[in-house]
Amino acid sequence: MTDLGLPENILACLFDLDGVITRTAAVHAAAWRQALDAFLRERDGTDFRPFTDADYAEYVDGRPRSDGVRAFLASRGVDLPEGAPDDPPGATTVHGLARRKNELFLERIRAGGVEAYDGTLRYIRAARADGLRTAVVSASANCRDVLHAIDAECLFDTRVDGVVAAERGLPGKPRPETFLAAARDLGVPPGRAAVFEDALAGMDAGRAGRFGYVVGVDRVGRPDALYAHGADRVVTDLAELTGEPGGPKDPAER
Incomplete structure (x- = not known):
């Protein structure tokens, strides 16, 4: 034994x-960063603060995607409508952001295995x-x-x-x-x-x-x-x- x-x-x-x-943890983190930074940059303009490694560890890592979106947005004082699980990746909703992150993750996985x-x-x-x-x-x-x-x-x-x-x-x-x-x-x-x-x-x-x-x-x-x-x-x-x-x-x- x-x-x-x-x-x-x-x-x-x-x-x-x-x-x-x-x-794949690093791939997840990169996909989250890309999805959330794009959302924050469009929303906040010159006040944009990027998604950080600390944000990933504290609010997102290990959680279901939609829960991660909710936890991170709450940390920034952002309130988004829930939307629906079949929202398209471009929708400005909790589920839309979650879908966008997953789309980016799958793209990275397909590219790099x-x-x-x-x-x-x-x-x-x-x-x-x-x-x-x-x-x-x-x-x-x-x-x-x-x-x-x-x-x-x-x-x-x-x-x-x-x-x-x-x-x-x-x-x-x-x-x-x-x-x-x-x-x-x-x-x-x-x-x-x-x-x-x-x-x-x-x-x-x-x-x-x-x-x-x-x-x-x-x-x-x-x-x-x-x-x-x-x-x-x-x-x-x-x-x-x-x-x-x-x-x-x-x-x-x-």
């Missing part, structure tokens, strides 16, 4: 997608080889397509993403309901499941759901913030949890 760096009572691992499994964190994929394979159940929990409605692009759908026993959350009426992070739903799908109580997240909203969800262990994955150099929001341990790569250079080996290599 591989030492996965988890408490002995853990039976399941619940992984966020962007920033934990795939290198999707890259996975190899250390995470090795870790997931090792966890499954040791009998742990696995789930992907993401706010993204594009989660399935992204997993397919990296040939990783087979690594998860269940998927609770933006599409599934909408179908089940689950609120997004920082609420814990999507993680709790994944644990239920796996037949594992929250106290025996570990959450792997890079977003502050995801940390909050892990803490609120009273999960057995919460791992903060720090890709951008903010360990203190991840601990403050509920991480039990912070790593820069999941390989660190195993204590092995390069992380756990694939089952065929052990």
